[in-house]
Amino acid sequence: MNRFFLGGIILLLIFSLIIEEVLGATQKAIEQIKVQRIESMPDLPSPLLIRDFKKIAIDYDKFVFDFERRGVFLPLGWWDKTHYNLDSDTFGLLTFVGSKTQFDIDGKPIDGSQEGINCIAAVLSATLVGIDKSSQRGYNYVKMTQTFFNKENREYLVLNNPFTTSGKSFWYEIFPHILFYGLVYHYKDVEEMRNIMKITADRWHDAVLKLSGAGGIPNFNHTAFMFSVMEPVDNGRWTEPDAAAGVALLEYWAYKEFKDPKYLEATKRAMNFLEIIDYNPIYEVLGYFAPYVAARLNAEEGVNYPVEKFMDWVFNRESDVRPGWGMITGKWGEYTVDGLFGSITDGGGYAFSMNTFDAAFALVPVARYDLRYAKAIGKWMLHLTNNAKLFYKDCLPEENQSSYWWREEPSYVIPYEGLRKIKDGRSPFAGGDGWGKTDFSLYSGSHVGFLGSIVSKTNIEGILQIDLTKTDFFKDRFYPTYLYYNPYDADKEIIIELGDKPKDVFDLLKEEFVHRDKSGKVNITIPAKEALVVAFTPPKGKVKHQNNKVLINNIVVSYNHFSDGKDYKKSFSSFSPWILTLFLTSIGVATMYIVRKNKRRRR
Known part of the structure; x- marks a missing residue:
């Protein structure tokens, strides 16, 4: 056979491989x-008015932690000198402005009455918006939260009060751990923080094993777990099976921090329980974390938990264990309330500020690990961020509030506990359940930094910058990653600030660079009613695909574990090295062929 004919056949085969790679790489995003x-929410909330929740969180910290402030129901915090579980003083915060249950007969705050879901949250919330709570005006508030690690009574758990026991309510006994682990992530050098995390993760690991049946799947359909006897508790009135999501989160974070595979095994056992049940288990806030844990496990561990099922629980279905509990949609009076969380049925609807802030904390990182939800989470967060203003005094008429008369806080940074659809003919109506002499809720406001650290405005009103990494704790090495959603009928151009050092901007949904080696301000166009997810990466970074992960300079920027690897776009720079080698080789072979052919003609 003529060697040039054979060379031509080889050349065609090489080009066919290249074409297959290119065609496979340019299919739909x-x-x-x-x-x-x-989807049922309007494109834009009404009225459209986005508050600066980061500023609210910073001002909240300044106001609430001023223990020298005087006035009606002030100060809102105090120094606790009982030394429960500590060798030094700690602090306490009132649960409500004018709390009815936290003062003695002399009008002094009761030491030990402070709540972990309030105090630990306040420290974490401030941390997320940039305040160093380990060294603030000479105080280490991070260390002080160790008062909630109940070791003097041998519980060895982070509980909701400094001297209490387990076995009352799963969410009150798991959520303080979630908040505390968040502090560990940010303050690993503070004495005893990691050690407490390790001790408590071991305790919850043992609880998972105790709850597990013959098939290895634990049963979380109980009210609580009593560690003193290592047995589940059923109070005969309600169960809290979404505890499985909370425990799975704790155990996975422990796995990422300590690298002990027993924690990963406990994580999977808890998630297996959620996977097999056929009812919505959400009781309070722990179930909000189920989609995040599932998406992250699928991405990082190569498993296949049903994210869509868990997202359906959170957004589309009412809870089966707490009827009416879910996400609120619609319009109350003249205000849209889409995206808030609470009861859909109580009095026609009752949204809670704490639950709403915690939903943002739990669910926004889902879009980092499962990009298929970028658009849904972007739209939901626009509505939540806009409508969460209704929890605050300055955003409703005086007659639509229960405690407008309290005027000691001029910056309006403490939210109402909740927002009712209607009360006494007024809709909506901001108030609460009556646990304080006012309905201004610190146990809710102490969570506002979760929202404030995630969202910020852009140059286009109604298009938010949403940080997908801020509440994604114990993550591997990462690049800043942001989600934007355009709710308008036309394409919009946003301005993004990259800072002084040059960066690349990588589009995760299209898997291509939209800017290279740029600094300062750059423009990016977002198509109408679409989402954009970008990562800020080092200039001239090298893209690599490995096991359905996209890496730049060997750091993962996105995951495509939910596809066969051919239904997303690749930039030419991300083609595998062997394809580039074949491409260059084919050029060389073609050149040699042409040169040899020309020489023969000259003869």
Whole structure:
């Protein structure tokens, strides 16, 4: 056979491989999954008015932690000198402005009455918006939160009060751990923080094993777990099976921190329980973390938990164990309330500020690990961020509030506990359940930094910058990653600030660079009613695909574990090295062929 003919055949084979790679790489971008009740929301909330929740969180910290402030129901915090579980003083915060249960007969705050879901949250919330709570005006508030690690009574758990026991309520006994682990992530050098995390993670690991049946799947359909006897508790009135999501989160964070595979095994056992049940288990806030844990496990551990099922629990279905509990949609009076969380049925609807802030904390990172939900989460967060203003005094008429008369706080940084659809003919109505002499809730306001650290405005009103990494704790090495959603009928150009040092801007949904080696301000166009997810990466970074992960300079920027690897776009720079080698080789072979052919003609 003529060697040039053979060379031509080889050349065609090489080009066919290249064409197959190119065609496979230029198919449709990652398809977005629609979430029914988010889809039903209007494109834009009304009235559109985005508050600066980061500033609210900073001002909240300044006001609430001023223990020298005087006035009606002030100060809101105190120094606790009982030394429960500590060798030094700690602090306490009132649960409500004018709390009815936290003062003695002399009008002094009762030491030990402070709540972990309030105090630990306040420290974490401030941390997330940039305040160093380990060294603030000479105080180490991070260390002080160790008062909630109940070791003097041998519980060895981070509980909701400094001297209490387990076995009353799963969420009150798991959520303080979640908040505390968040502090560990940010303050690993503070004495005893990691050690407490390790001790408590071991305790919850043992609880998972105790709850597990013959098949290795634990049963979380109980009210609580009593560690003193290592047995589940059923009070005969309610169960809290979404505790499985909370425990799975704790155990996975422990796995990422300590690298002990027993924690990963406990994580999977808890998630297996959620996977097999056929009812919505959400009781309070712990169930909000189920989609995040599932998406992260799928991405990082190569498993296949049903993220869509868990997202359906959170957004589309009412809870089966707490009827009416879910995400609120619609319009109350003249205000849209889409995206807030609470009861859909209580009095026609009752949204809670704490639950709303915690939902943002739990669910925003889902879009980092499962990009199919970028658009849904972007739209939901626009509505939540806009409508969360209704929890604050300055955003409703005086007659639509229960405690407008309290005027000691001029910056309006303490939210109402909740927002009712209607009360006494007024809709909506901000108030609470009556646990204080006012309904201004510190146990809710102490969570505002979760929202404030995640969202910020852009140059286009109604298009937010959403940080997908801020509440994604114990993560591997990462690049800053942001989600933007355009709710308008036309394409919009946003301005992004990159800072002084040059960066690349990488589009995760299209898997291509939109800017290279740029600093300062750059413009990016977002198509109408679409989402954009970008990572800020080092200039001239090298893209690599490995096991359905996209890496730049060997750091993962995105995951495509939910596809066969051919249904998303690749930039030419991300083609595998062997394809580039074949491409260059084919050019060389073609050149040699042409040169040899020309020489023969000259003869």
